[in-house]
Amino acid sequence: MTRPAPDPPPAAAAPLDLERMRRAGAGNPEAQAWLMTHVIARVRRIARAFLRSSADADDAAQLALLAILESASTYRGEAAVEAWARRIAVRTILRYVRQQRRDGAPVAPESAIDEEVAQAPHQPPFESLPREARVYLDALPEAQRDVILLHHALDYSIEEIAVMTEVSPDTVKSRLRLGIGALRKQVRQDIAVGRKRAS
16 A cells, blocks of 8 residues: 655745744734734634633634734744744644633533534545534544644644644654544444434
């Protein structure tokens, strides 16, 4: 069996982007506005995938955007701006989610998770589920749930998730394998007892 080709290395920044980031890091309003416009849609999508209420998602996205702005002066151009900003956004949003969980706030997304999973290019076994996807994901350990969302709903690679969550690619693969296995088990159990999704 032929092995798939490895992912290409992350692309370095274009010279113009590197200059824009240098100016953004120095506080230039136009460069900062360019940076925010460049990354805001992706940051909001990540926040909506992890948080139930739109207010919490907006708060998390705002914190992530601030973290990106504050880190602009550290950007060295080893990766494209989008990839660099995504890493900061995911780390910031996951910290926010964990704090919300510690505080007892509801963070499992409702329709957002089902919409993201339905559009996912690496779709896990969520077709014709007896219950909504979020119900199954809520039952998983946090680490497994996070990597499933990042990989299957947000389309990040194993390597990207490893960098963003600061674990090894093998750990990411293990969490994905265990999480998907647990999801399949939950679905099989529901099917066996004849559970049906509420209409």
